[in-house]
Amino acid sequence: MVRTRRLMPLALAVLLLAGCAVEPKEWASSVCAALTPWRKQIADLNAKAQQQMASAKTPAATQKNLVALLGGASDASEKARKAVEDAGEPDVDQGEVIAQKFVESLAAVRDAYGHAKADIQKLSTKDDQDFYDGVVAIITTLNQEYASSRLDTSAITSPELSKAFDEIPECR
Known part of the structure; x- marks a missing residue:
């Protein structure tokens, strides 16, 4: 009982702080800290896929490489999404809307990669032409969804956030 009474003020403080907005620079820094490794991981996955695709001789090998690429991109996007969500909301006009x-x-990016991955997995690899036609259609849809x-960002009219994104090294 004593332990519970001691933890109650701490738990209450955590709950109260969870809903608080953060300073624009802190928020922008958190967002850029989430997006920088995400962009790098997507670029690395694309480079790796290009190398693998050059050596893929069969639809099955191509399918395996594409599924790995798209799964990795989906996972990386979810990790970035979660980090941005965890950043909270900036203490600016419309901060909640901007964060959302x-x-x-x-x-949406995560879902686009996930849809493409699932669709590539469903393709039959028995007929080369049908498989590669299917890949082209799926990648076209992925590009549209992406x-x-x-x-x-032009809809974000917060001078404080614009300044923060311009000033923070992680955001350049």
Whole structure:
């Protein structure tokens, strides 16, 4: 009982702080700290996939490489989404909306990669032409979903956040 009474103020403080907005520079720093490794991981996955695709001689090998690429990209996007969500919301006008737009954009990217991965896995590798035609269609859809997930930063009209993103080294 004594232990519970001692932990109650701490638990209450954590709950109260969880809903608090953070300073624009702190928020921007957290967001950029999440996005920088995400971008690098996506670039690394693409480079690795290009190397593997050059040596893939069969639809089955191509399928295996694409599934790994798309799964890795989906996982990396979810990790970045979670980190941005954990950053909270910036203490600016419309901070909650701005934070949610960042999270939604990364969720849409994650989902685009996930859909493509699932669709590639479903393709039959028995007929080369059918398989590669299917890959082209899936990648076209992925590119469309990815493009539609793009965050319109021009809609973010917070001078404090714009300044923070411009000043923070992680964001350059």
